[in-house]
Every structure is written in C-alpha cells, then in structure tokens.
Amino acid sequence: MEKLIANKQIQVNEEGYLANFSEWNKEVGEAIAVEAAIDLSPKHWEVINYIQDEFKKESPLSIRKIGKSGVVDIKEFYALFPNAPLKTATKIAGIPKPASCI
Amino acid sequence: MTENNGEIRKMMIILSKASIENVYAAFVLANGARMEGIEAEMFFTFFGLEAIHNKKLDHLHVATVGNPAMHMPTMLGGLPGMEALATSMMKKEMEKLDMPEVREFLEILKASGVKLWACKLAMEMFHYEKEDMFPDLDGVITVGDFYKQATGIGAHMLFI
Numbered sequence: 001m002e003k004l005i006a007n008k009q010i011q012v013n014e015e016g017y018l019a020n021f022s023e024w025n026k027e028v029g030e031a032i033a034v035e036a037a038i039d040l041s042p043k044h045w046e047v048i049n050y051i052q053d054e055f056k057k058e059s060p061l062s063i064r065k066i067g068k069s070g071v072v073d074i075k076e077f078y079a080l081f082p083n084a085p086l087k088t089a090t091k092i093a094g095i096p097k098p099a100s101c102i
Numbered sequence: 103m104t105e106n107n108g109e110i111r112k113m114m115i116i117l118s119k120a121s122i123e124n125v126y127a128a129f130v131l132a133n134g135a136r137m138e139g140i141e142a143e144m145f146f147t148f149f150g151l152e153a154i155h156n157k158k159l160d161h162l163h164v165a166t167v168g169n170p171a172m173h174m175p176t177m178l179g180g181l182p183g184m185e186a187l188a189t190s191m192m193k194k195e196m197e198k199l200d201m202p203e204v205r206e207f208l209e210i211l212k213a214s215g216v217k218l219w220a221c222k223l224a225m226e227m228f229h230y231e232k233e234d235m236f237p238d239l240d241g242v243i244t245v246g247d248f249y250k251q252a253t254g255i256g257a258h259m260l261f262i
Contacts, residue, residue, distance in 0.1 A: 062200050063137060064210060074213035083139035101134055102201060 006031040017090070017097050021055070024094030032092045036081075040092075044080055046071050048093045055095040061086060062100045111256030112141040114248065118262065120152035121165035122189060122204075126196070128153075128262045129207045136214040144211070145248045147221035150262075151228060154220060154236040159204045164188040205236075212238045217251070219243050 003012045006027040011019035016032070018024055029048060033040045040048075050071045054061055063086060067074040081088040086098055113135040117128040128144065135142040152158045166172055166179035166188050178184065193203075202210060212218065220235060220242045232242055243251075252259060 060200075063133065063214065064200055064202050064206075067210060067213070074210055078136075078214055084137060086137055087139075100200075101130055102199070 015091075015097065018094040021052075021094050028094060029092050032094075036088050036092065038081065038088065038092070041080075043072070043076075044092075047077065047080060047089060051089055051093045052095065055093070060100060061090070061098045062102045064102060106255045109256050110135075110140055110258055112143070112252065112254060112258070114143050114145070114252045114257060114259040116145045116147060116248075116259065116261045117150035117153060118148045120149045120158070120162055121169075122162045122192065123164055123169075124262050125150075125153045125162055125204060126201065126207075129204075129211060131260065132211055132216050133207075133214060136211075136216060141215070142211075143217040143219065143248075143251055145219045145221060145243075147224045148227075151220060151224050151230060151235075153204065154208065154218060154239060155230065156234060156236055159208070159236065162189075162204055164192050208236055208238070219248060219251075221245070221248075 001012060001014070002009050003016070004010075005012075006025075008023070008028065010023045010028065013019060016035075018028075030040060033044070038044070047066075050069055051061060054065070063074060063077075066072065066077050066086065072080065077085050077089075090097055113131065115128050115132050117125065119125075132142040132144055146154050152162065163185045166174070166184045167176055169179070172179060172188065201207075208218070217240045218236070218238065219240055220230075220232070222242050222244050225231075225242055232239065
C-alpha cells in the first residue's frame with residue numbers, strides 16, 4: 001500500500017515498513033520516528049546508520065549483534081527505542097522488520 | 103479476554119528444569135517478549151536454579167535420556183559421553199544461529215529489562231545462597247511474591 005510520509009507517497013507494508021529502502025531519506029525517517037513518539041538524537045542516528053550499514057551488507061540483525069556493535073549496548077538501545085526496540089529502529093531506518101527470534 | 107483485546111502485556115516464565123533445551127526455550131521466550139515491547143519476568147525453581155547458579159550455568163547439558171525427540175534408544179542416551187556429545191553438537195548449531203551462551207544470554211536478558219527471580223523454597227532445598235547465583239539476580243522470592251509481580255492486565259504465566 002501507499003502512505004504519505006514526509007510529503008512523499010511511499011510504498012509500505014501493512015505494518016508500516018518501507019517496501020523499498022531506496023525511497024528512504026532522513027525526512028522519511030524523522031516522520032516515522034514522530035509516529036513512534038521518538039525524538040531522534042544524534043545517538044539515535046548513529047544506531048540507525050549502523051542498522052542501515054548492516055542491512056546493506058545483508059548481515060542479519062539481532063539484539064545480540066546490536067549489543068556487540070560498539071555503537072550502543074543493549075540497555076541503551078532499549079532506552080533509545082523503548083517498546084520493541086529492533087522493530088521500531090528498523091522501521092525508522094526504512095528496512096524490513098528482522099525475522100530473527102533472538 | 104475482552105479486556106485490552108487479549109493483548110499480552112507481561113510474560114511470567116517459570117523455569118523448573120536445567121537441561122539446555124528447556125533453558126534456551128525459556129530465554130528465547132523472555133527475550134522475544136522484550137523485543138516485542140512485552141514485559142518479562144522469570145522465576146527459577148527446582149532444577150531450573152542451575153541455569154542461574156554461577157558455577158553450573160556454564161555447564162548445562164542436553165537431556166539425552168527420556169527425550170523422545172533425540173531419536174536414539176534411551177539406553178544409548180545413557181552411555182558415558184553421550185550428553186556431552188549431544189550438547190556440543192547442539193551448541194555448534196546454536197552458534198550458527200547467533201545464539202549466545204547461557205551466561206551471555208542472562209546478561210542480555212538483564213540488559214533488556216527482564217527480571218530474574220530465584221525461588222526461595224528451592225534455594226533452601228538445594229542449600230544455595232544468593233552469593234552462589236548469577237550476580238545480577240533481582241532477588242530470592244516466594245511463589246506468592248512472584249504471583250504479586252504478575253499483577254496487571256494482560257499478564258500471562260508459563261511453566262517450563
């Protein structure tokens with residue numbers, strides 16, 4: 001389906017994840033963050049950039065990996081993105097929801 | 103189930119066994135809850151205490167006897183070295199899936215906001231002290247205390 005995000009018509013799935021990462025830009029990320037009631041700080045952006053880099057490398061994400069990223073520890077990650085941190089962070093980053101159980 | 107649309111808000115997971123497959127099942131469920139924005143608390147009782155016993159938690163084994171899914175005759179499962187073999191095979195597979203070791207998993211659970219409780223009665227039965235246990239334990243509590251922790255809409259309890 002299409003959704004108007006940051007004044008752009010963007011393809012998303014029923015959960016609001018972007019269908020094409022190529023349609024993502026910073027404004028889109030910010031608009032999704034507002035919907036999730038998250039005020040993006042420089043630290044948030046560091047995490048989002050890391051997540052996007054991993055996605056581009058096609059390396060699957062897990063909470064363990066986030067903890068070992070050197071960007072944030074797990075406690076901080078939960079503090080930055082309360083309520084389903086990896087789901088929220090990937091949505092803001094414009095990449096698919098991770099399918100991992102860990 | 104009408105209140106709150108039946109949505110799960112909190113998982114209360116009781117672990118009563120320490121064979122590695124049960125421990126991992128409980129840990130994955132607790133971590134999975136937090137990843138979905140669901141609160142999670144764990145209560146370690148009877149043999150489940152081994153999963154948080156500092157000297158034992160790094161040496162948990164797969165149960166090869168009395169485990170039909172092992173697909174081996176029970177008598178074979180009881181041979182010396184069989185548990186160690188099955189355990190090292192399982193650990194290799196889990197490492198491939200990026201599954202952490204038990205201690206690291208406990209640290210991840212704590213950092214994710216999972217509360218870890220030891221059962222008072224079982225602690226007394228096994229003569230364990232709080233100092234013997236995983237240092238980040240939230241406390242040693244009674245069954246009643248654990249039930250109280252579950253207070254609230256959308257709390258579910260699971261026994262493993």
